[in-house]
Amino acid sequence: MATPLSRRFSMARRRLLGGMAMMALLSTCGAISSLAAAPAEASTLRAVMHSGLRVLDPITTTAHITRDHGYMIWDTLLGMDDQFQPQPQMADWSVSDDGMTYTFTLRDGLKWHDGGEVTASDAVASFKRWAARDGGGQMLMDHVASVEATDPQTMTLTLSSPFAYVLELMAKPSSVPLFVMPARIASKSPDETLTVEDQIGSGPFKFVADEYDPGNRVVYEKFEDYVPRKEPASWTAGGKVVNVDRVEWINMSDAQTALNALNSGEIDFLESPSVDLLPVLQANPDLTIEKINELGSQTIGRFNFLYPPFDDPKIRQAALMAMDQEDVLASLVGNPEFYSTCDSMYGCQTPLATDAGAPDSLATGGGTEAAKKLLEEAGYDGTPVVMMQPTDAPTVSPQPVIAAQLLRQAGFTVDLQPMDWQTLVTRRASQQPPSEGGWNMFFTNWYIPEVWNPLVNPMLNGRGKDGGWFGWPDDAELESMRNEFAKATSDDDRKAIAERIQQHAFEQVTYIPLGEYSIPAAWNNDLSGILHSPVPVFWNITKSE
Amino acid sequence: MFSYCLRRTLAAVPVMVVVALFVFLLLRLSPGDPAAIIAGDMATPEQLDRIRETLGLNQPIYIQFFHWSGELLRGDFGTSLMSNLPVTQLMAQRLEPTVSLALLSIALSVVVAVPMGVIAAWKHGSLIDNAIMSLSVLGFSVPVFVTGYILIKIFAIDLGWLPVQGFKRISQDGFGPFIQHAILPALMLSTIYIALIARMTRASMLDVLGEDYIRTAHAKGASEKRVLFKHALRNAGVPILEVIGTGFALMITGVVVTESVFNIPGLGRLTVDAILSRDYPVIQGLILVTSGVYVLINLAIDLSYALLDPRIRYQ
Numbered sequence: 001m002a003t004p005l006s007r008r009f010s011m012a013r014r015r016l017l018g019g020m021a022m023m024a025l026l027s028t029c030g031a032i033s034s035l036a037a038a039p040a041e042a043s044t045l046r047a048v049m050h051s052g053l054r055v056l057d058p059i060t061t062t063a064h065i066t067r068d069h070g071y072m073i074w075d076t077l078l079g080m081d082d083q084f085q086p087q088p089q090m091a092d093w094s095v096s097d098d099g100m101t102y103t104f105t106l107r108d109g110l111k112w113h114d115g116g117e118v119t120a121s122d123a124v125a126s127f128k129r130w131a132a133r134d135g136g137g138q139m140l141m142d143h144v145a146s147v148e149a150t151d152p153q154t155m156t157l158t159l160s161s162p163f164a165y166v167l168e169l170m171a172k173p174s175s176v177p178l179f180v181m182p183a184r185i186a187s188k189s190p191d192e193t194l195t196v197e198d199q200i201g202s203g204p205f206k207f208v209a210d211e212y213d214p215g216n217r218v219v220y221e222k223f224e225d226y227v228p229r230k231e232p233a234s235w236t237a238g239g240k241v242v243n244v245d246r247v248e249w250i251n252m253s254d255a256q257t258a259l260n261a262l263n264s265g266e267i268d269f270l271e272s273p274s275v276d277l278l279p280v281l282q283a284n285p286d287l288t289i290e291k292i293n294e295l296g297s298q299t300i301g302r303f304n305f306l307y308p309p310f311d312d313p314k315i316r317q318a319a320l321m322a323m324d325q326e327d328v329l330a331s332l333v334g335n336p337e338f339y340s341t342c343d344s345m346y347g348c349q350t351p352l353a354t355d356a357g358a359p360d361s362l363a364t365g366g367g368t369e370a371a372k373k374l375l376e377e378a379g380y381d382g383t384p385v386v387m388m389q390p391t392d393a394p395t396v397s398p399q400p401v402i403a404a405q406l407l408r409q410a411g412f413t414v415d416l417q418p419m420d421w422q423t424l425v426t427r428r429a430s431q432q433p434p435s436e437g438g439w440n441m442f443f444t445n446w447y448i449p450e451v452w453n454p455l456v457n458p459m460l461n462g463r464g465k466d467g468g469w470f471g472w473p474d475d476a477e478l479e480s481m482r483n484e485f486a487k488a489t490s491d492d493d494r495k496a497i498a499e500r501i502q503q504h505a506f507e508q509v510t511y512i513p514l515g516e517y518s519i520p521a522a523w524n525n526d527l528s529g530i531l532h533s534p535v536p537v538f539w540n541i542t543k544s545e
Numbered sequence: 546m547f548s549y550c551l552r553r554t555l556a557a558v559p560v561m562v563v564v565a566l567f568v569f570l571l572l573r574l575s576p577g578d579p580a581a582i583i584a585g586d587m588a589t590p591e592q593l594d595r596i597r598e599t600l601g602l603n604q605p606i607y608i609q610f611f612h613w614s615g616e617l618l619r620g621d622f623g624t625s626l627m628s629n630l631p632v633t634q635l636m637a638q639r640l641e642p643t644v645s646l647a648l649l650s651i652a653l654s655v656v657v658a659v660p661m662g663v664i665a666a667w668k669h670g671s672l673i674d675n676a677i678m679s680l681s682v683l684g685f686s687v688p689v690f691v692t693g694y695i696l697i698k699i700f701a702i703d704l705g706w707l708p709v710q711g712f713k714r715i716s717q718d719g720f721g722p723f724i725q726h727a728i729l730p731a732l733m734l735s736t737i738y739i740a741l742i743a744r745m746t747r748a749s750m751l752d753v754l755g756e757d758y759i760r761t762a763h764a765k766g767a768s769e770k771r772v773l774f775k776h777a778l779r780n781a782g783v784p785i786l787e788v789i790g791t792g793f794a795l796m797i798t799g800v801v802v803t804e805s806v807f808n809i810p811g812l813g814r815l816t817v818d819a820i821l822s823r824d825y826p827v828i829q830g831l832i833l834v835t836s837g838v839y840v841l842i843n844l845a846i847d848l849s850y851a852l853l854d855p856r857i858r859y860q
Contacts, residue, residue, distance in 0.1 A: 054627040054822060055583055060596070062585030135587055175587060191595040193583060195629040213638050214628035215818045216810040252710065253814065254805045260697060260709040261808070392821075419576070422821055426578035429593055444586065458587050467589055 043245035045527070045543055047269040048258045049536070052215035052251030057194040059133050062175035064447065068536055071236070072220050072247070073113070074179035074201035077104060077123060077155075078171035079237030082532070084351055084452075086171035087237035089229065090180060090202070091123070091155070093167070099489070102157040102166055103150075109227040112182055113206045120149035125186035127155070127170075127178065133190040134176040135469075136169040136456045139486065164489045165455055172456060173236045173535050174449035204228070204240040204539050205247060220247045220538075233531055233540045240539035243529070247538050262287065262522060268543065269523040271536055274394075275334055281522045289522045292532050295349055295448035296518030298342070299332060299396075301403055302459060302511045304440050305473045307433050309383045309412075316509035318374035319441075322410035323403065324365030325515035331398040332517065339517040345457065345502050347448035348516060351491070356499040357506030363515075371410035384413045386434035388442040390421040399443035399514065428470045442470075448516070449534045453494075454482050454501045459511040473510050550844065557840040564836045568829050569613065573606050577823035579626045600626055613829065622833075623826035625819075632830040635815060642712050643811035645723065646803075647796035649731040654738035655789060661739070662746020662785075663773055666754060677743060684740025693733040693806040700729060710808040730807040734800055738792045745788045749781035756780075782853040790846035797842070798835045 049068065055061045058070030079089035091104040110118035127147055131137035143163035150156045157166065170178050180186075185198045199207035205220035212218050228239035250267065252258040255274040261267045263284055273281060273289075282289055301323070303310035310316050329339040342348040343358035361367030385407060389400035404414040419427070424442060432438040451457040460482065461468045462475030481504065485497045505511070523530060529540045580596040581588065588596075597603045601612070616623055622632035665677040701709040707729055713722035753759065754777055762772045801813035812831065819827035850857045 052818070054818070056629065061583050062587045133592070135589075175585070189595075189599065191592070191599045193629055213810055214625070214630060214635065215815070250711075250808070252808045254808070256694065257710050257806060257808050260702065261711075264702065264705075264709050266708055266710065420821070422582055422823060423576040425581045426576055426823075429578065429581050429588075429590060431590070446586075450587075466591070469587065469589070 043543065044248060045244045045246070045269065045538065045541060046248045046250060046267040047538070048252050048261070048267050048271065049249050050272040052253075053218045053249065054214050055193055056196065056199060058179055059129055059176055059190050060193045064175065064535075067175050067177060069218065070177060070179045071203070071535060071537055072205040073199060073203045073207045074181060075110070075203045075240075076171070076177055076236060077127075077180055078167060078178075079235065080168075080171040080173050081234040081237040086167040087231070087234075089237060090118070099162060099164065100159045102159075104155040104157070106153045106155075107229075110202050111225045112202050113200050113223060116182065117152075118180065118202050119152045119183075120155045121152075122183045122186065123155045123180050124149050125183040126180045127157075129181075129186045129188070129190050130176060130178045134169075134178075135458055135461065136165075136172065137176070137178075139455055139482075140166060140169050143486070162487045165453075165486050168453070169455065171236075172449060173533070174447045177236075202226070204242045216251050218249045220249075221245065228539075233537075235531070235533045236535065236537065240537075242539050243542040244538075262524070265524060268527055269521065269530075271521050272519055273522050275338060275519060278335075278520070278522075286525050287522055288525055288527075289520050290530075291518050291520045292530060292536065293447070293518055293521075293534050294532055295347060295452075295534050296516050297445045297447055298347060298451055298516050299328065299399060299443065299445045299514045300459065300511050301399065301441060301443050301514060302471045303509070304434070304438065304471050306431060306465070307438065307440065309380060309385060310440055312378055313508055314374055314378035315380055317507075318371040318378065318380070318410060319407060319412070320506070320509045320512055321359055321361060321367035321371035321374060322406045322412070323362060323367070323512050323514065324406055325362060325513075326364045327406065328399055328402045329515045329517060331402045332395070333519075338519055339515060342513065342516045345460070345505060345511075345513050346452050346454075346498065350448065350452040352453055352495060352498040354495075354499045354502055357503035359506070362512075365406075368406075368410050375411050380411070382413045384415040384434075384440075386415050386417060386438070386440045388424045388427060388439050389416050389418045390424045391418045393421040395445055396421065396443055400441075403441075403443065431465060431472070443514075447534060454485050454498055460501060460505055462510070471511070473508065475508060475510070478504060478508070478510070546848070550848070553844050553847070554840070557837070560840065561833060561836055565614070565617070565829070565833055566610075568832045569610050570606070572823075572825050572828060573609070578602075579823045579825065582822050583627065613826070617833075622830035625824055625827050627822050627824050627827075632826050635827060636812070636830060636834060639810055639812045639815045641714050641716060642804075642809050643797060643800075643813070645715060646712075646727055646730055646734065646800075646809065646811065647793055649724075649727055650734040650738065650796060651789060651793050653731050653735045654742055654792070657735070658739040658742035659746050659778070659785065662743040663750055663778060665743065665747040666750030666777075667769070667773055669751060669754075674747075678747070681740040681743050684736045684743075687736070689733055689737060690802050690806050692736050693730070693803065696729045696732055697806075712807070712809045712811075726807075730803050730809060733806070734796065734803050741792065742785065742788055746778075746781065746785050749784050750777055753777045753781045779853055783850055786846060786849060786853065790842055790849075794839050794842040797838050 049065055051065045053065050053069050055063060055066050058066045075090050077089060077091045078086045081087050090110055091106050093102055093104045095102055106118060106120060112118060124147055131141045140163060143159050143161045145158045145160035147157045182200055196209050196212060204223055204226045206223045208219040208221055222242045222245050228241045231238040233239055255277060258270055259273060259277050259280060262270045281287055303316055305311055325341040333339040341363035343355035343362055344353040346352040359367060387400050387404055390396050400416060404416045407414050427439055428442055430438050434440050454460045458469040460478065462473050462478035464474030465472045481497060481501045485494060488494045488497055526544045527541055529542050531537055531540050580593050580600060580602060584593055584596055613623060624631055625635055661677050665674045668674045697709050700707045708726055711726050713726045715723045759772060759776060762776050801817050804811045804813045816831050
């Protein structure tokens with residue numbers, strides 16, 4: 001019985017396989033010919049961003065890809081222009097003569113993607129959720145008596161004590177921006193992340209929930225009812241005019257694949273190409289390679305103030321003297337065209353840029369002998385520096401290796417511990433001693449808008465173990481100066497206080513700025529109007545046939 | 546046969562329970578904190594504590610386990626900590642690319658490798674045999690990503706015949722776009738399986754070709770083709786089927802390198818992403834499903850032996 005049945009199976013299988021092979025061949029031929037004939041979809045912009053989108057809440061997380069997603073679908077009350085000035089976006093404002101009351105008036109025509117009207121109650125709920133999560137927002141709330149909707153178009157913020165940085169904080173472009181969400185969504189706790197259903201905004205693009213594939217692909221459609229401002233676009237301020245029907249963000253984990261896709265025209269925009277591969281892109285005349293985030297990023301080293309050896313300011317100063325930005329940046333970026341040494345904790349292209357307090361050796365080295373002397377004076381006993389080294393993130397892998405070598409040359413004992421980035425992220429939150437799962441030093445990077453003044457720069461927070469950033473310096477003098485900065489009203493006063501803060505921060509070595517870098521983006525020449533901005537934005541862009 | 550299938554399936558239940566327990570504990574004991582990953586760079590210790598509380602990660606491990614087991618018994622794999630989407634939805638989104646690519650690759654491997662192995666055995670010791678075995682060694686030795694980049698360079702960049710990356714679903718875009726996007730990754734994935742199956746086919750065929758019944762078939766005047774494909778290959782089929790089945794199971798559970806090189810949103814990349822972001826429910830769900838797939842594929846392989854060898858009975 002089995003043999004004939006088997007024969008029948010065998011014949012059927014043979015026919016099936018033959019048929020499949022023929023179908024595959026025909027389909028391939030058809031597909032190839034259709035590929036050649038397919039017209040370009042001019043209204044769809046395909047972009048590969050620096051990472052995949054997984055968390056959909058730009059208030060809960062400070063991940064930059066989630067912030068970028070936020071700018072697509074949510075609008076902001078205020079924007080910031082390329083002169084670092086807050087500008088009206090959803091709302092215009094007025095300030096009372098005594099500087100204690102801010103009145104924000106929503107402009108006409110603001111609608112949610114589901115058709116509802118944007119009201120001041122939505123703005124109030126969004127403000128409160130943002131202020132509960134953002135470091136600058138929390139500082140602002142310490143000075144706020146009330147924030148309420150005084151009519152459907154008006155939000156009124158009343159201060160309890162002078163605070164001059166209200167508008168700058170509300171307009172800041174990077175983590176965490178004040179996105180305005182419907183009140184029913186913004187009333188969620190900031191510790192509870194938003195869901196796919198919560199992706200309703202009033203921004204220039206709509207989130208396409210059906211096509212969302214976390215970590216892989218996210219699709220936005222032009223919001224036809226969005227009414228842009230009349231002013232020209234500048235950073236996050238001005239008119240957000242959308243000239244494409246759809247934007248697709250496709251995540252490509254392989255840098256070579258992304259490069260191939262851009263070179264072959266399968267994608268239009270590559271936000272963060274690998275520096276090693278840039279010469280390949282530069283050789284293609286159909287592509288534009290240009291920095292859009294000219295301010296770039298700052299790379300930094302941070303100490304744990306709670307445990308030896310870095311609980312001793314003299315030993316931290318020794319570590320500062322041992323550092324050499326040029327060495328670190330050359331290892332991290334390679335091509336000098338894309339990095340620069342910088343003595344300023346606020347970034348070197350910002351209004352508050354200063355070299356106050358920075359040792360001469362920081363930029364290009366030469367402080368090893370001074371570091372040795374400081375270590376001797378401090379009575380350093382050889383306590384190992386537990387330095388966390390992430391091995392899976394190219395933008396933070398080289399710094400610990402170079403820094404460990406520089407510290408060893410100065411006489412430090414360094415225990416360089418390799419780990420993945422997510423383990424580092426978890427471990428740096430530990431306040432245990434280094435021998436019990438804690439740490440002494442780690443490295444990370446910041447967008448310049450996240451460090452450009454003493455209020456938003458998390459490393460200049462001196463609130464210690466309970467309210468400070470990882471490393472937890474407890475520094476009342478620093479906090480006092482930050483409060484003074486928040487009350488200063490003139491640019492000259494702000495600059496002077498910022499210089500004092502940096503002078504103090506270098507004396508205490510709250511952290512070590514290790515220089516700046518900015519990697520260019522790459523896009524097909526059929527795109528025009530790409531805005532230069534500290535955050536990537538997709539309005540103002542036109543795609544030609 | 547039904548009772549055999551039922552017994553085999555039931556025997557998998559304790560295996561799955563042990564896998565579930567093991568994976569759950571391993572994840573909780575390994576370093577990593579989803580709350581810290583969600584919160585990002587600026588979080589303070591209080592904010593991290595509050596997020597852990599919201600996610601239920603501050604509860605004792607045994608309570609978390611019972612909570613998860615209870616959901617599992619109701620067929621619910623839980624919700625992703627990162628995307629807030631059901632784990633089943635995330636897996637379903639990634640299933641089609643992985644399964645369709647695996648099927649195409651295994652079909653391609655079998656169509657190419659089995660005749661190669663048969664010919665190598667038939668021409669044992671000849672130049673053809675040596676050539677096929679050398680190609681097989683090459684197939685084993687060259688890393689798959691190198692093969693992938695070479696294929697992309699030739700067919701996508703230089704000739705411009707095929708796209709360099711991406712995936713189209715048969716269910717949405719049809720067979721043409723699917724094959725256009727899947728043929729290069731399938732070729733890349735197939736190289737190692739072609740090498741493996743060809744070698745296994747050759748070895749099994751060489752064993753069988755020395756048997757008395759082959760000599761008898763020759764003596765009866767059967768053609769070479771009939772002897773090779775009717776008498777020898779069928780009897781050499783069981784170990785070949787084993788290799789094909791295991792290869793298919795490996796492909797189903799995700800082929801991360803191929804998926805990365807060709808930007809295919811499959812289960813492999815979902816697994817790696819979930820591990821890197823410590824997305825516990827997704828990792829747990831994926832490993833459980835993977836274990837189930839292995840059990841089912843092994844059962845299917847065992848059952849298919851009877852098609853090749855009628856002496857095999859299931860009791």
